Amino acid sequence: MSAQPKVSVQNVAKIYAGTVVLERLDLDIAAGSLCTIVGASGCGKSTFLRMLLSQETPSRGRILIDGEPLPTEPTPDRGIVFQRYSVFPHLTVEENLILSSEFDAAPFSGKLRGAARTKAREEIAETLDRIGLSPARDRYPAQLSGGMQQRLAIAQALLKKPKILLLDEPFGALDPGIRADMQELLIELWRELSMTIFMVTHDIHEAFKLGTRVLVFDKIRHDPDAPDRWGATITYDLPLGRPGAQTIPDAKALFALKNTTRGDAPNA
Structure with missing residues (x-):
């Protein structure tokens, strides 16, 4: 008997004001x-990430986490x-991280004082160490x-110890050297914390370097007379090995491949 999927996406579509953005999303x-x-x-x-976060709701279909809606x-x-x-x-590294605890513990004042603040500082110390920011705890973002x-930003997301981490092009603005360091950090955190991660990236080489599974979104149905009629779907669903061990294909070769997981889609 196979294990229950962490996330199950069942015939999901997203439509904005008559424009079909996503359609026929099915995956476990x-x-x-x-x-x-x-x-x-x-x-x-x-849009897919926002639906996983519940910032958006599917127009059709449903998404389950651990078998529950x-x-x-x-x-x-x-x-x-x-x-x-x-x-x-305007807040230091430490204050940025404490802020979440303050709103949870003191929703009206947004402030922790005395022993409560000391406890919050102790709780974020582990996260600061894990993310390599302990020496910079008193610095401002600038x-x-x-x-x-x-x-x-990653430390903020980790404070709640999420089971699912959603990353929307998190390293796109970084220079190549820093980006490589952040990729290694992400792999370390993923292994250490056993999270399920969904990461959007515009860099196909990064996708193959980091992913245990690569999902390619694209439109495979087109109507020149009604361009908004069809949306994107998952055209490739490629299982890989452990992060860092994959052979990275040539991008042009990948996108030239015919759909091997779903078959050709109808034109109408």
Whole structure:
């Protein structure tokens, strides 16, 4: 008997004001997978992440987590990191991380004091160590490099100990050296914390380097008289080995392949 998937996407479609963005999404994702998502701009990759987070709801179909319907609102067990750093510039690294605990413990004042604040500092110390930011705990975001700012954004997402981590092109703005460091950090965190990760990237080489599974989103049905009639779907679903061990194919060769997992789609 096969294990229940961590995430099950069942005949999901997303339609905005008559424009079909995504259609016929069907996949099961095992717990502990690191799924990388690639595809042309505007093909619904970020929309898919927002549906997994519950920022958007499917127009058709359903998404299950551990066999249960996806909650209608974002929950702490699903963290997200964007390409743009979601940090507060007027707060230090430590204060940015403490803020989440303050809102949880003191929703009206948004402040922790005395022993409660000391406890919060102790709780984030492990996260600071894990993410390599302990030496920078008293610095402000403007005093950090791009890689350190992105480490801070990832640390924010990890504080709630999410079972599912959603990454929307998190390393796209980093230079190649820092990007390689962040890729290695992500692999380390994935192995250490046993999270299920969905990561959107525009870099197919990054997708194959990091992913245990690569999902390619694209439109395979086109109507020149009604361009909004069809949406993107998963045209390739490629299982891989462990991160860092894959053979990275030539991008042109990959996208020239015929669909080997779904068969040719009808034109209408």
